[in-house]
Amino acid sequence: MDRASPALIERIAAALTARGAPRSSADLAREFLGLGLLDETVADKLLRPVLSNDSRFVHGPAGWALAAPLSGGNAQAPGEATLAGPFVAVFAPPGAPFAALHGIASGVVGAAAAGVAVEPCYAVAPGGAAEVRRAAAITGRRLPARVVPLAAFARRLRGYRGAPDPLRIAEALRLPHLEEETTPDSHARLVAALWERWRDELALEEIATLDALDALLEERLEAAEFAGKEFDLATLAELPEGPGVYAFEDATGRTLYVGQSSSLRARVGSYFAGPPRDEKDRAIRAAARRLATHAVDTPPDALILEARWIRRLAPALNTRRAAGLAPAPDGVLVVPAGPGGKAPDAVLFAIAGGALRERVALRAGPKRARTAAARAAEAIFSAWGDAPGAARAEASLVATWHRIRPELPLVTAERAGSVEGAVRRILSDLRGA
Numbered sequence: 330m331d332r333a334s335p336a337l338i339e340r341i342a343a344a345l346t347a348r349g350a351p352r353s354s355a356d357l358a359r360e361f362l363g364l365g366l367l368d369e370t371v372a373d374k375l376l377r378p379v380l381s382n383d384s385r386f387v388h389g390p391a392g393w394a395l396a397a398p399l400s401g402g403n404a405q406a407p408g409e410a411t412l413a414g415p416f417v418a419v420f421a422p423p424g425a426p427f428a429a430l431h432g433i434a435s436g437v438v439g440a441a442a443a444g445v446a447v448e449p450c451y452a453v454a455p456g457g458a459a460e461v462r463r464a465a466a467i468t469g470r471r472l473p474a475r476v477v478p479l480a481a482f483a484r485r486l487r488g489y490r491g492a493p494d495p496l497r498i499a500e501a502l503r504l505p506h507l508e509e510e511t512t513p514d515s516h517a518r519l520v521a522a523l524w525e526r527w528r529d530e531l532a533l534e535e536i537a538t539l540d541a542l543d544a545l546l547e548e549r550l551e552a553a554e555f556a557g558k559e560f561d562l563a564t565l566a567e568l569p570e571g572p573g574v575y576a577f578e579d580a581t582g583r584t585l586y587v588g589q590s591s592s593l594r595a596r597v598g599s600y601f602a603g604p605p606r607d608e609k610d611r612a613i614r615a616a617a618r619r620l621a622t623h624a625v626d627t628p629p630d631a632l633i634l635e636a637r638w639i640r641r642l643a644p645a646l647n648t649r650r651a652a653g654l655a656p657a658p659d660g661v662l663v664v665p666a667g668p669g670g671k672a673p674d675a676v677l678f679a680i681a682g683g684a685l686r687e688r689v690a691l692r693a694g695p696k697r698a699r700t701a702a703a704r705a706a707e708a709i710f711s712a713w714g715d716a717p718g719a720a721r722a723e724a725s726l727v728a729t730w731h732r733i734r735p736e737l738p739l740v741t742a743e744r745a746g747s748v749e750g751a752v753r754r755i756l757s758d759l760r761g762a
């Protein structure tokens with residue numbers, strides 16, 4: 330077959346699309362040219378002149394892949410755009426003569442795996458589509474048509490009531506940021522950081538596509554019904570802003586559902602802030618009579634306590650979280666604690682042998698901090714026997730949060746070398762956290 334045949338090129342494109350991963354030149358030559366004994370160098374010489382002339386194909390260390398489609402007139406079909414795909418963070422405030430863009434290409438299977446540049450599938454902007462249009466006009470760049478309106482997301486699911494400004498959003502919701510960073514580029518990076526954290530939390534809520542997020546944001550808000558319930562809007566407004574666990578009970582005292590969140594007030598309030606999202610939400614609205622909550626120091630504590638409540642209470646509406654948990658590496662994870670007068674400075678989660686061995690609250694004061702760090706460090710250097718399944722499951726929950734927040738320090742025995750070395754690293758990482 331003619332190597333330059335359009336039909337052959339389209340067959341190769343279809344094969345790369347179906348596989349979703351790069352393929353070597355030798356692999357493609359065997360399947361489409363019938364040349365089975367070519368090495369990679371010879372096969373590449375045959376295919377590169379043909380495929381390189383088609384802008385859809387890109388070549389990297391892992392072989393040939395299809396570049397992500399450009400946005401605009403070539404937008405993805407509904408249902409294909411996932412939150413895990415590459416995105417561009419946009420900052421272009423109204424009336425300002427500047428715009429800043431920050432691209433993120435995580436989660437790409439095809440072109441990113443081949444080591445090449447990737448076009449974003451969607452844009453994230455505090456002001457939504459209008460801000461993206463301003464940025465496109467100012468920069469002359471072609472930006473995606475699919476847009477996540479960051480401020481609208483914060484209002485709908487986090488109770489934010491301020492302006493579409495990334496610094497104000499981060500401050501109001503007590504999310505990590507550096508207040509002294511006030512350049513346009515730093516604002517775009519902050520937009521990206523906020524969204525990367527939120528989309529991982531959305532994955533835990535099984536919201537994985539742009540279509541699912543759009544449906545959630547576009548739902549018409551309804552007045553909450555609290556007739557016959559022992560809690561109301563005032564109760565929800567008084568819940569802690571930090572992490573915690575909640576449980577809904579029906580009129581007989583049976584536990585309906587147990588959940589957790591890094592923002593207890595926002596998550597519990599979301600059940601009554603709009604139409605039910607699914608049958609679970611609908612059942613909670615109809616049957617819940619009482620609400621029990623418990624605030625904790627850190628989000629990993631909330632995940633662990635949720636699992637314990639589920640085991641003890643056997644709620645009717647919960648399903649087992651068996652898939653999606655990250656494997657638990659051995660080490661001490663340093664997690665800064667949330668706001669609160671009695672909260673520690675941080676919590677140290679020590680994992681050894683794939684199980685959670687110690688959970689140590691680290692409080693202010695050099696002596697108390699060193700004592701806590703030593704207790705956690707000794708755990709990862711100790712010889713442990715088999716751990717119960719619950720301890721292994723809790724270690725996986727801690728590891729899952731580390732996947733969501735990879736910037737959190739993890740001190741390993743291999744990196745530290747000794748108990749004293751681990752203590753020094755824990756205290757040093759805490760100061761830098």
